[in-house]
Amino acid sequence: SAVISQKPSRDICQRGTSLTIQCQVDSQVTMMFWYRQQPGQSLTLIATANQGSEATYESGFVIDKFPISRPNLTFSTLTVSNMSPEDSSIYLCSGGAGANTGELFFGEGSRLTVL
Amino acid sequence: AQKITQTQPGMFVQEKEAVTLDCTYDTSDPSYGLFWYKQPSSGEMIFLIYQGSYDQQNATEGRYSLNFQKARKSANLVISASQLGDSAMYFCAMRGDWGYQKVTFGTGTKLQVIP
Numbered sequence: 001s002a003v004i005s006q007k008p009s010r011d012i013c014q015r016g017t018s019l020t021i022q023c024q025v026d027s028q029v030t031m032m033f034w035y036r037q038q039p040g041q042s043l044t045l046i047a048t049a050n051q052g053s054e055a056t057y058e059s060g061f062v063i064d065k066f067p068i069s070r071p072n073l074t075f076s077t078l079t080v081s082n083m084s085p086e087d088s089s090i091y092l093c094s095g096g097a098g099a100n101t102g103e104l105f106f107g108e109g110s111r112l113t114v115l
Numbered sequence: 116a117q118k119i120t121q122t123q124p125g126m127f128v129q130e131k132e133a134v135t136l137d138c139t140y141d142t143s144d145p146s147y148g149l150f151w152y153k154q155p156s157s158g159e160m161i162f163l164i165y166q167g168s169y170d171q172q173n174a175t176e177g178r179y180s181l182n183f184q185k186a187r188k189s190a191n192l193v194i195s196a197s198q199l200g201d202s203a204m205y206f207c208a209m210r211g212d213w214g215y216q217k218v219t220f221g222t223g224t225k226l227q228v229i230p
Binding site: 037043090092 | 222
């Protein structure tokens with residue numbers, strides 16, 4: 001199975017600030033994604049992190065709020081900008097090996113609480 | 116469009132007993148993949164098992180097996196010999212022809228193992 005490391009694992013943030021989450025994957029992973037899980041909810045895809053180019057965002061998510069970088073094949077960051085309490089969620093990095101086949105693996109998740 | 120339905124918001128099982136978590140799906144894609152994940156209270160998403168729509172055999176991984184009934188569009192997870200550490204949320208998910216970008220998650224089932 002693929003190894004996906006994510007940090008921070010949790011943080012408490014003040015309203016109006018921004019936080020960057022880092023994700024490191026092993027070489028088996030070719031595709032990287034960012035998900036959000038609001039309290040008591042299922043997972044929602046934020047965007048696909050594209051190597052060396054702008055991420056592909058899902059409906060309802062915009063680059064200004066969730067800027068994503070992927071400078072190389074195995075590293076990506078998600079920034080949650082200008083946070084409000086509604087951004088309190090678990091943010092999960094995920095990755096898949098191969099061209100859209102097989103398993104999708106997740107990092108440990110970053111639990112953000114915005115006060 | 117894809118849809119995953121988990122009708123059991125919560126389940127109880129006695130330790131050492133087997134339990135089945137239900138999952139039904141709907142898709143018009145000719146090929147697809149089905150996943151089950153475990154999410155303990157810590158928040159990480161742990162990959163359990165994967166079934167491809169053209170796989171002839173039902174997937175098994177240790178104490179986990181996936182009861183795949185294609186005609187019924189169901190992909191139930193069977194956990195044998197339940198352990199206290201199995202207490203967690205369990206999510207069924209599906210990937211269609213569009214690949215990882217279109218992974219759809221169910222609403223989850225909270226499993227509690229009773230000593």
